[in-house]
Ligand SMILES: [Zn+2]
């Protein structure tokens with residue numbers, strides 16, 4: 001089968017012919033229908049791999065084969081599924097109750113990092129990581145839900161907001177755009193902040209009540225707070241930072257109301273810094289969320305289907321496109337999720 005692999009010797013993604021996997025104990029063999037590029041894939045490509053590794057951890061597809069130990073789990077051959085991107089976790093320990101990355105067996109592996117990834121015609125995935133796609137979500141377009149979408153949903157859902165309250169979304173690219181859609185569908189009022197007018201226009205068209213360009217408008221913090229007009233405790237009820245820029249994190253405390261929540265989503269390489277006194281006296285609370293664990297997926301998937309949440313995608317028909325997608329992502333040129341559809 002064909003797979004798009006990061007080749008550490010050539011420092012680029014090449015399409016190689018590799019053996020088709022077979023499902024291990026408790027696994028399904030999946031025929032991929034779509035796979036998409038996520039920012040974290042760049043983290044894998046920056047790691048010291050000894051040999052080419054198939055990249056990608058966002059996928060959706062059809063069950064092609066079921067290992068005997070994965071039978072009678074409510075799935076059948078031919079069914080469309082999505083899945084989290086971790087294999088070989090125990091699903092029982094305290095680590096797996098938080099995120100399967102933390103499985104205390106230390107044996108869990110991540111697609112595209114230390115397990116063959118999903119930019120491939122087939123992949124073996126753990127049955128416990130799968131969810132049946134509702135009919136509204138086609139496997140051909142749903143890969144971006146299975147990291148980006150679920151992450152955006154959880155990060156909005158965990159902001160502890162009531163309908164009518166204000167959420168500021170800093171960074172309105174891929175995940176931020178999804179967050180705008182989820183937040184509006186949950187009944188929140190949304191301010192989008194970004195440095196790119198084209199991205200802000202998309203956020204506005206997806207329902208943001210107002211948008212501000214933090215690069216071209218030096219007064220955007222005051223203007224955003226005036227726009228929200230919350231009374232003397234000025235600022236948003238929650239601020240979710242989807243950007244990975246340190247400057248984006250610096251702008252979060254002045255935008256959040258006293259006692260509000262700052263949601264950590266974007267991952268600056270240098271980490272994030274908050275004022276200890278602010279945290280100690282509750283000026284704001286800092287939280288984080290991510291894809292979470294398989295048993296949390298259903299709420300996100302049901303909500304996505306019910307409210308017709310759709311990521312902005314650009315589709316490609318061949319794995320040959322992956323290297324170009326990666327190059328454009330590295331240059332910061334992408335405004336839409338890049339999806340390979342397998343035909
Ligand atoms: Zn991801």
Ligand SMILES: [Zn+2]
Nearest residue numbers: 090093096103
């Ligand atoms: Zn575990």
